[in-house]
Amino acid sequence: MQPVLSLRGISKSFPGVKALSDVQLDLYPGEVTALIGENGAGKSTIVKVLTGVYQPDAGTITLDGQDLRFPTPDAASAAGVTAIHQETVLFDELTVAENIWLGHAPRGRFGLIDWTAMREGAKRLLDSIGARLDPDARLKDLGIASKHLVAIARALSVDARVVIMDEPTAALSHKEIHELYELVETLKAQGKAILFISHKFDEIFRIADRFTVFRDGQFVGTGKIAEVSEGKLVQMMVGRSVDQIFPARSHNVGEPVLTVAGYSHPTEFADIGFTLHRGEILGFYGLVGAGRSEVMQALFGITRPSKGACRIGGRVAVIRSTAEAVEAGIVYVPEDRGRQGAVKGLPIFQNVTLPSLGAVSRGGFLKMAEEFKLARDYTQRLDLRAAALDQDVGLLSGGNQQKVVIAKWLATKPRVIILDEPTKGIDIGSKAAVHEFMAELAAEGLSVIMVSSEIPEVLGMSDRVIVMREGRIVAEVSGAAMTPEALVRAAAGIEEAAA
């Protein structure tokens, strides 16, 4: 079979970084090609080359045997290449119909935009993918899954021949993911060539026909999914074979450290109660949107619960701000690292000392030498890879930024550390390091709460697991009861339905 789209010898450099070097990629009509690689492998760069956002320094793009260049995103979309992005790049304030047609809206008399045709066209496209959405609804009023549908309808509206899906299932629930898979089948049947980028192996094996692996900006290999094993793919990704082995832990836990009772919020969660012990890793499992992060952010003082109490070391703690949470000994490593993690623009050492400014100052004035010392102590412990402590955090890789955030919190000598999806989007090599480190912290007597949506991680790391659904705690399992089935059933509410 002839590929619709072929990339050969593509290279792209940025100041100081070679993002892609001599890579190749083929996409076939009616087939799904999975693009696999760790973070920093060059996946998003190749998407930007394909959609005309970046111009490659070298290499050719061949569409149907013709050499093409995409000088602008416009040109790429005119050639029939369209992308559905990680952060669903759409317009919240505009209507569904306009989100589908913006840039190529149907024109009526005098070349004016024909809103009636636009609405009708939107309805037709949405119907064709089985999406029941009002074309006049504002996008901001829709959920993430519906936004995905709009993005897909948009891809169809340009009569795209190549559809790029960049981690489309990252924020979807099980049911929504299922519907997306069906949609991918529909697109395949229509003869579209699909590039599917994902970190999840189960879904790659489920829907992809072919794979291509990148590593460190280089092409590693390609082939048919039917002819490859998961282990082989992992090996290609990381350049070595990695088994997901979790560190051995003693599961000896001490006295209660944090006791939460009756925590409630008007719209986000209700009646949350649990106890966390010294040296314990408590897993919080649930579907995306079950309210786990919201509970954690309330404990950390970002939002305030309407009811409920929280005791730390036996004493009632009133937490109205993050500053009070830190004082009480509760710290939080957020899931949204770009926005809530390290302060990009500030140097490493200033990021580390940010919550500990009181400890490195006298009378409100900073002691530079103490700042550097504190920062060095903790970054070294985390084996931070950087050129110097005064380097801008924004210049570090994602994994190293995460280390700075953790170092910042350890420097406050907390009693409870909450890690929200600590390994999401992190490559397999770094994942193991994070797990190792968590086990170490717990062994030293720190109490850890780990919010995670990955069952192997939750089961492999936790002493105990709390499952949340729709803002409530629905199960608490430990010991032999900690099975994948138990977690999935509780999270999805299957038992109740069956009963």
Add this chain to the structure above:
Amino acid sequence: MSAPATPPAATTASTTGRILPNRLQSPLARALRSWEALLLVVFVLVFAINSFASPYFLNAWNLSDATFNFTEKAMIAFAMAMLIIAGEIDLSVASIIALASTAMGLAMTAGAGVPVLVLVGLGTGLLCGVVNGVLVARMGLPSIVVTIGTMSLFRGISYIILGDQAFTGYPKGFGYFGQGYVWWVFSFELVLFAVLAVAFYLLLHKSTFGRAVYAIGNNATAAQFSGIRVARVRFLLFLLTGLMSGVAAVCLTSRLGSTRPSIATGMELEVVTMVVLGGISILGGSGTIPGVVLAALIMGLVTFGFGLLNVPGIVMSIFLGLLLISVIAVPRLLRRK
């Protein structure tokens, strides 16, 4: 004490026990390539050109007189710099001057003495800062719009009180703040400017509060997630800006000896120009007090130099407009090459 630079990342040697150096380049090397160094060069150039252009320039008393055209603006600019670094802006500062000056006028007609007048001026400034601070920091409204609103409101109150009238006849002792000299050619305003420059330098660059300001300006959400009391810092910054506007109101009213509701009209834009010229990023997160000090001196010298050459003030504002745009445009264009 600068540690030797290590090549980034490339080292694949043993990673355990690897020690990170404090700095990649020495503070001196960094300073030499800074915005402030560029401003210093501009300052020296302007000074030299002025010395050549006019025989009256290099005279202690003339130079001293010249400082009055930037000291009041600079006092506000210090606080505004911190506000802009934190990602906010206050366009109401000139209107705060008008309201504070009007309040002093009212107090004066009620027979208040000099200390009370000063307290009324500072207090009014502080109060205006509280209004801005509550609206922005507590209610979470965008500062640019809020302060365009309070800009109308504060000056509007002055107009309601004064209409087309003016307060004159401030007590004699009150003239010291805008007309008095501490020693020789050093006026009270100039000395106050110097003291405030040092105080703000310490506050922004050496204190924990200043660090929080930078953190908020670079990423307010991440700062909050790092245990910084973002709303409180923002509130205090508006308070500080209001207070400094009150200080400027005392000086300006004392210097002019009268209060009209149109006092200091348009000064907010000159203050913002001074701050931006001083290298503070209008997008927040970066900039220094020494930069603002240099910008104030440059603006003062240019005004003074043009004045000696009998160039009208408005021409000088064209020059400042061009300076503002070109000092920001030129480095950007050069970097692109």
Add this chain to the structure above:
Amino acid sequence: MSILKSREAQLALAIAILTAGIALRFPAFVTPANLAGVFNDTSPLMILAIGQMIVILTKCIDLSVAANLALCGMVAALMNGAGVPLALIVPAVVALGAALGAVNGLLVWKVGIPSIVVTLGTMTIYRGTIFLMTAGKWVNAHQMTAEFKALPRASLLGLPVMSWVAIALILLFALVMTRTALGRAFFAVGGNPHAAVYTGIDVGRTQCAAFVLSGALAGLVGYLWVARYAVAYVDIAGGFELDVVAACVIGGISIAGGVGSVGGAVLGAIFLGVIKNALPVIGISPFWQMAISGIAILLAVAFNASQSRVKGRIILKPAEA
């Protein structure tokens, strides 16, 4: 219902109540002639607010509109003095205004300077240029031809030409903003610049276009202003840029970009116009006007925020009743 939820309807209602309240005590205020007068008086503000709205939609701000207006107005007056026919003057100042707007736009687009800094600079430069051209001298009524002064006041079907110009521009821009690709691009660029790139919209070029439109409107108003008040000097319309921004804020245009409408901008301007014209009628000193518009801005921004406040995630199912 859904119509009442729209910002424009709420604002129109507020204006209606305000006008009705004034009319209860001062019926003369609501005579058709007086209302037409208010509309005519507010025309420059409406026209400039439309331009400013477009700029604000794209996440920028144009503080140079009033200076642009003053410069174009002066050029119109000088051209008139040099004997240039009116039919040439009007297109010339519109082009000049657009060119001045393009200077702003290019500095934002090609050099990447934040718009507030650019227009802060050009605002002083443009106004200073008037001084350079005239050495500070005024162009007075007697130095202008009758034809030059008459156009904006000439009556057509009972309304002055100035009002008709405003009406025509309101309709034109309502069409441009809803029915042309460029109009929608303004919304897209401000709503989500990142996404706009992927839909083939050049963010910088769109922002530049917004400045050109704002500048062209300022140029046109420059002529109208100078001709109507029959005087041109350095400081005309001094500080007017803030009234224009205020009209936009009151009209519900989000300073964060991406949200706004021609109707909102126009109603915001009318709201300010009604207050300004009502004060003398109800016997309040015009010195109150500034404070009142300040309060109106603050109320409007607080109201905008309460409307667009991000609602927390709703995870809990509503209690089964």
